[in-house]
Amino acid sequence: MKIALASSEIFPFAKTGGLADVAGALGKYLSKQKIDIRMFTPLYSATDFSVSTFYPVDFLQDMEMWFADRKIVYSVHTAKLPDSNTDVYFISCPELYNRWSIYTEDPDEFLRFAVLNRATLEICQRMGWAPDIIHCNDWQTALIPLYLKTTYKWDTLFKNTRTVLSIHNIGYQGLFSTYIIGALGFQDYLHLLDSYDLKSNLFNFLKLGVIHADWLSTVSKTYAHEIQTAEYGAGMEAMLSYRKYILTGIVNGVDYDEWDPQTDKYIPFKFSLKAPSGKQKNKKYLLEKIGFQYDEKTPLIGVVSRLVEQKGFDLIIAVLENIINYNDVQFVILGSGHHRYEQFFQYMADKYPNKLAFFTGYKNELSHLIEAGSDMFLMPSRYEPCGLNQIYSLKYGTIPIVRKTGGLADTVELYQWETQTGTGFVFEDYSEQGLEWALNYAIETFSYPEAWNKIVKNAMSMNYSWTIQVKEYIKMYKNILK
Ligand code: ADP
Numbered sequence: 001m002k003i004a005l006a007s008s009e010i011f012p013f014a015k016t017g018g019l020a021d022v023a024g025a026l027g028k029y030l031s032k033q034k035i036d037i038r039m040f041t042p043l044y045s046a047t048d049f050s051v052s053t054f055y056p057v058d059f060l061q062d063m064e065m066w067f068a069d070r071k072i073v074y075s076v077h078t079a080k081l082p083d084s085n086t087d088v089y090f091i092s093c094p095e096l097y098n099r100w101s102i103y104t105e106d107p108d109e110f111l112r113f114a115v116l117n118r119a120t121l122e123i124c125q126r127m128g129w130a131p132d133i134i135h136c137n138d139w140q141t142a143l144i145p146l147y148l149k150t151t152y153k154w155d156t157l158f159k160n161t162r163t164v165l166s167i168h169n170i171g172y173q174g175l176f177s178t179y180i181i182g183a184l185g186f187q188d189y190l191h192l193l194d195s196y197d198l199k200s201n202l203f204n205f206l207k208l209g210v211i212h213a214d215w216l217s218t219v220s221k222t223y224a225h226e227i228q229t230a231e232y233g234a235g236m237e238a239m240l241s242y243r244k245y246i247l248t249g250i251v252n253g254v255d256y257d258e259w260d261p262q263t264d265k266y267i268p269f270k271f272s273l274k275a276p277s278g279k280q281k282n283k284k285y286l287l288e289k290i291g292f293q294y295d296e297k298t299p300l301i302g303v304v305s306r307l308v309e310q311k312g313f314d315l316i317i318a319v320l321e322n323i324i325n326y327n328d329v330q331f332v333i334l335g336s337g338h339h340r341y342e343q344f345f346q347y348m349a350d351k352y353p354n355k356l357a358f359f360t361g362y363k364n365e366l367s368h369l370i371e372a373g374s375d376m377f378l379m380p381s382r383y384e385p386c387g388l389n390q391i392y393s394l395k396y397g398t399i400p401i402v403r404k405t406g407g408l409a410d411t412v413e414l415y416q417w418e419t420q421t422g423t424g425f426v427f428e429d430y431s432e433q434g435l436e437w438a439l440n441y442a443i444e445t446f447s448y449p450e451a452w453n454k455i456v457k458n459a460m461s462m463n464y465s466w467t468i469q470v471k472e473y474i475k476m477y478k479n480i481l482k
Pocket residue numbers: 016017018019021304305306334335336360361362363364367386387388389390
């Protein structure tokens with residue numbers, strides 16, 4: 001089977017969130033299953049060159065692409081995805097990709113990713129390589145199915161190619177005004193666009209992917225149902241419900257080569273279910289590193305997240321001061337995103353030294369230390385397509401406190417005193433009371449070491465390896481090709 005996977009982020013080359021982890025893991029674990037997978041992504045100024053060796057592809061230099069009367073020139077470099085045999089094709093176009101961040105609000109944002117869509121197809125053409133499936137991910141690559149039906153329709157290379165669009169987050173749709181239609185080359189194909197959007201002067205990348213892809217997937221079973229409802233569908237619920245027979249929910253796996261406390265290269269003390277003592281040492285190390293006092297009996301609650309509304313920060317803000325004032329707890333928070341959240345956590349860190357530490361920016365090593373050293377991991381998302389940190393947390397014995405939504409609902413089970421089953425603390429309603437209940441329940445349980453040890457054992461026994469999850473993808477691909 002030949003799979004072309006296009007993604008705007010691929011770990012370890014460039015990452016802002018879980019999409020990178022998932023794309024990188026799929027590239028690696030599909031190749032382990034002997035699938036011919038090739039990946040397509042931009043070469044950003046932020047791309048990490050140190051993780052692999054890059055070569056220019058000699059027959060893919062100074063290629064031209066037209067967007068109405070704008071000429072884009074790009075070249076292609078290739079590098080192996082680490083620990084795999086997978087070739088990643090990097091689209092080098094400094095005028096588009098040398099920006100201060102991977103995503104921007106610049107006026108040509110649509111063009112930056114339209115180039116990724118078209119270059120993916122044109123590189124396949126130049127290689128004479130006909131993928132069985134083109135796997136698109138999120139809005140940034142969602143136009144590929146439409147391009148196959150329009151601009152590239154003439155090319156018989158793609159006559160048996162099928163497309164699948166994975167929705168990692170329906171909250172980001174790539175919404176622009178219709179003025180870009182001409183530049184994208186769709187002016188003669190208005191009948192293939194969404195008529196409601198056209199009337200409202202909108203052009204929506206993700207929606208066009210949902211309409212034109214041969215198959216759809218998303219990153220957990222619960223989210224696959226949720227996005228068919230008005231509460232979670234972000235305006236696409238009717239369309240998704242209409243296409244539900246071709247919508248598959250596959251929960252994300254974890255690359256345990258990266259996220260396993262037994263081998264994690266970023267943590268000073270390795271530990272595992274069978275030899276758990278390193279966990280306390282990591283907690284002590286982390287607290288000392290941030291200048292906090294260590295006490296085994298004081299629960300340390302970690303957060304690693306993009307600081308955006310999706311992740312439930314409004315709830316955290318509402319309850320945090322109460323929790324800190326009425327309990328003996330410490331927080332360590334790593335995140336970057338909206339200024340108002342960054343400001344709030346900085347304010348709290350100044351107000352409660354030795355109780356709350358806040359770090360901003362993207363810090364991979366610190367994120368591993370927080371997973372290893374914290375007792376609990378807080379993730380009370382308003383919505384969560386899958387979520388990875390709660391799954392990493394399970395393996396690190398860092399008990400997740402989550403809201404029952406999307407992938408959080410599928411991966412964390414509420415701890416029950418009576419049966420001593422469960423892996424975390426789960427609340428249902430998106431409310432301050434819900435979060436306070438879960439936090440208090442967790443803090444209370446922590447004071448009973450026997451119960452806590454049991455829940456840690458339950459959590460650490462969970463296995464969300466990509467070795468297992470990737471088979472679900474292969475099953476889906478086969479199904480699409482039937
Ligand atoms: P999302 O993709 O919505 O951000 P996920 O839970 O799927 O959420 O994935 C987030 C990924 O990004 C995790 O690997 C997490 O460790 C990482 N991450 C998020 N914020 C930071 C940060 N500030 N520094 C380092 N890693 C981060």
